[in-house]
Amino acid sequence: MKHSPRQQQGAITLMVATSLVLVAALAGFYSVQSVFIDRLAGHAQIQATQARLAAEAALAWAQAEIQRTSQTSSATDFWSTMPTTPCPANRQGLQWHCVRLQAPALQGAETASADVVAMRDVVNAPHVAELQANAVLNDQRSRAQVQQSVFMPTVLPVPASASTAAVVLSTDTTPPCASTAWQQVLGKLSAEHIRAWSQAQERQGLHALSQPPRSIYWVDSATPWSQSVGTAQAPVLLVFSTTACTPRCPSMVSGVHIHGTVVLDTQCQDDKARAWRAGQIDGQLLINSAWPEAPNASQVTYQPYARKAYLLPWPQGMDARQVQIVNGSWSEGTP
Numbered sequence: 001m002k003h004s005p006r007q008q009q010g011a012i013t014l015m016v017a018t019s020l021v022l023v024a025a026l027a028g029f030y031s032v033q034s035v036f037i038d039r040l041a042g043h044a045q046i047q048a049t050q051a052r053l054a055a056e057a058a059l060a061w062a063q064a065e066i067q068r069t070s071q072t073s074s075a076t077d078f079w080s081t082m083p084t085t086p087c088p089a090n091r092q093g094l095q096w097h098c099v100r101l102q103a104p105a106l107q108g109a110e111t112a113s114a115d116v117v118a119m120r121d122v123v124n125a126p127h128v129a130e131l132q133a134n135a136v137l138n139d140q141r142s143r144a145q146v147q148q149s150v151f152m153p154t155v156l157p158v159p160a161s162a163s164t165a166a167v168v169l170s171t172d173t174t175p176p177c178a179s180t181a182w183q184q185v186l187g188k189l190s191a192e193h194i195r196a197w198s199q200a201q202e203r204q205g206l207h208a209l210s211q212p213p214r215s216i217y218w219v220d221s222a223t224p225w226s227q228s229v230g231t232a233q234a235p236v237l238l239v240f241s242t243t244a245c246t247p248r249c250p251s252m253v254s255g256v257h258i259h260g261t262v263v264l265d266t267q268c269q270d271d272k273a274r275a276w277r278a279g280q281i282d283g284q285l286l287i288n289s290a291w292p293e294a295p296n297a298s299q300v301t302y303q304p305y306a307r308k309a310y311l312l313p314w315p316q317g318m319d320a321r322q323v324q325i326v327n328g329s330w331s332e333g334t335p
């Protein structure tokens with residue numbers, strides 16, 4: 001059967017019209033889909049921004065909380081009163097001490113939770129808190145993490161240069177005790193700082209044979225000291241407190257070998273150090289008084305590496321008594 005030219009033209013026109021309708025429909029579909037995808041992307045970007053802002057707010061709150069604690073009590077109280085928490089995977093080892101702070105909820109924010117983990121190395125950097133703030137929105141998909149470090153006055157700097165004598169004695173015994181030997185070598189690193197530092201290492205399970213080994217020892221016992229501690233690569237700071245030195249400082253047992261700095265806190269009372277036996281000390285001995293009747297068997301040899309146990313990095317010119325941000329420590333990402 002033959003079709004007329006007019007019928008053939010009509011069929012072609014119908015096919016073209018149908019094709020145009022299909023093309024228009026597909027274009028409309030993809031246009032709507034593109035708008036939908038753009039909206040989803042925009043919503044996701046908004047959610048991500050909200051999570052990041054919540055994390056930044058938690059970080060700022062944690063820094064203010066540390067500042068408040070340092071001013072109202074002491075920086076050492078912050079670490080001893082906060083609940084401990086497992087450390088992140090990149091901060092594993094006995095020397096890492098981590099605590100968790102639960103940030104208060106932000107008004108009007110969709111944040112389901114925001115917390116901060118404070119981390120410090122109790123051997124090499126007990127004065128630096130690495131703060132890691134994490135925020136998660138209600139959808140459980142929008143997460144953010146920001147991190148920054150701050151210096152804390154848990155310890156204070158020691159003099160850049162100190163006495164190089166093997167034995168440093170305090171010559172001023174006029175009350176109140178000036179502890180000149182302590183000041184010459186340890187500066188403003190106080191008894192409170194050293195005690196808290198020693199307790200932190202002990203709580204973390206550090207000891208002479210651990211990895212890393214314990215570096216700070218605060219001794220309150222009057223029992224004679226019988227343990228050899230420290231090495232040339234990892235020296236120690238060993239302090240016999242005023243409690244240990246009552247009525248006299250406990251001597252070291254024969255054969256004990258110390259690599260590092262030994263301190264007798266005799267409070268400028270010569271009798272507390274009378275006939276005290278040092279054993280063998282490679283490093284330095286500080287006595288906050290004279291050392292009457294020093295036994296001939298005591299061997300003390302000055303070693304410059306002794307300062308490594310307590311000589312910590314501080315930016316030049318900073319006020320170490322204040323909480324301050326570590327420059328260049330800011331970072332952000334997704335947990």
